[in-house]
Amino acid sequence: MWSFFNRRLEEVLGAAMLAVMVTVTFVNVIVRYCTTFSFAWTEEITINFFVWVVLLGTARSFREGGNLCMNLLYNALPRPMRLVCYLAGIGICLLFFGALAWTGTLEVLDEIDLQATSESLEIPVWLYTVGTPILSALTLVRILQNAFETLSARSW
Secondary structure, three states: OHHHHHHHHHHHHHHHHHHHHHHHHHHHHHHHHHOOOOOOHHHHHHHHHHHHHHHHHHHHHHHHOOOOOOHHHHHHOOHHHHHHHHHHHHHHHHHHHHHHHHHHHHHHHHHHHHOOEOOOOOOEOHHHHOHHHHHHHHHHHHHHHHHHHHHHHOOO
């Protein structure tokens, strides 16, 4: 069970969120064109789920080692310099997603303190924004997992 979640968590969650987004948007389009009524809350759901899907895709990309890189310059470097560049890249990514998780957590705590609610559904806004620190933390874990595998295999 752990192996499944370790290898397929992002795909399962992303597919479920995309299914919800597509269904909600499709229903709204049908209702809007067949009647004079429109669901205002569909935009709220799809925009927030889109942010979550992007962060899930980022975590998956780091897990698979499929993130964007500049191979031409990297491959031209001697092996010791490749290690330095690889570690610098890992450090920068860890700093960025650590800062994103930290500021996302601060935002969620502020929204809880302020009891902010969404405009359409009037539910607590922190339910939408809690995905940012959680999925940023997942991305941090995936970066570290991939870095450990890469450094263990000495394949930088």
